[in-house]
Amino acid sequence: MGVRTWIGSWPVYRQFTGDDPLGRGAAAKSAGTERIRARVSEADRVVKSVCPYCAVGCGQDVYVKDGKVTHVEGDPDSPVSRGRLCPKGSATLQLTTGSAREHRVLYRRPYGTEWEPLELDTAMEMIADRVIDARRRGWQWESEDGLRVRRTLGFASLGGATLDNEENYLIKKLFTALGAVQIENQARI
Structure with a gap:
């Protein structure tokens, strides 16, 4: 590398002799900086x-x-x-x-000590059956005063703070349609 080439590689020299007198662009770049790529630049x-x-x-x-x-x-x-x-x-x-992320449904039977894998369709059927059963067992047509209430106290909903307004709206609609009256959100508590 000759002296002229070596001096030409200095950012200050490039700043004063090139098109970047303020040293904010190409004049400030070194060979190392030219090789650096953003970690997100290869994303599809x-x-x-x-x-x-x-x-x-x-x-x-x-x-x-x-x-x-x-x-x-x-x-x-x-x-x-x-x-x-x-x-x-x-x-x-x-x-x-993350390595701790589960990609399958896990189920622990009542009084069980171990988790076991379960098919998603099976888990959804179990949840639906339990909601229907709890609704049927806890259904009230009338209150103790004889007022018509048409509700169930067999289950409740407690939403989390990560739910947005739209999700909370849909959850409220679902549980109200099922007859639940105990519908709350963790963000309000």
Whole structure:
């Protein structure tokens, strides 16, 4: 490498002799900087999402490559979080790729000590059967005063803070249609 080439590689020299007198662009780049690539640059697509941890609803950009989530970061277009995420939101990638994530239904029988895998269809049938049975056993046509109530006290709903308004609306509609009156949300408690 000649002296002229060596001096030409200095950012200050490039700044004063090139088209970048303020040193904010090409003049400030070194060979090492040129090789650096953003960790999200190889993603096939970016999917807009909402953080699932709390009711704030921070926006997230989810980077996907070959159908798998590779990175999650704050969405700068979100009016809620403006690109920022708390420590929990920053760790959202672990929800999809973490080794502790279960990808199957697990069931523990009454008085059982071990979890066993269960088919999703079987689990859904068990839940439906139990809701119908609890509704049937706890159904009340009238109160003790003789007032018509048409309700069940056989089950209740307690929603979590990660549910958004639309999900809470649908849950309220579902449980009201089933006759439940004990419908609450953790965010209100």
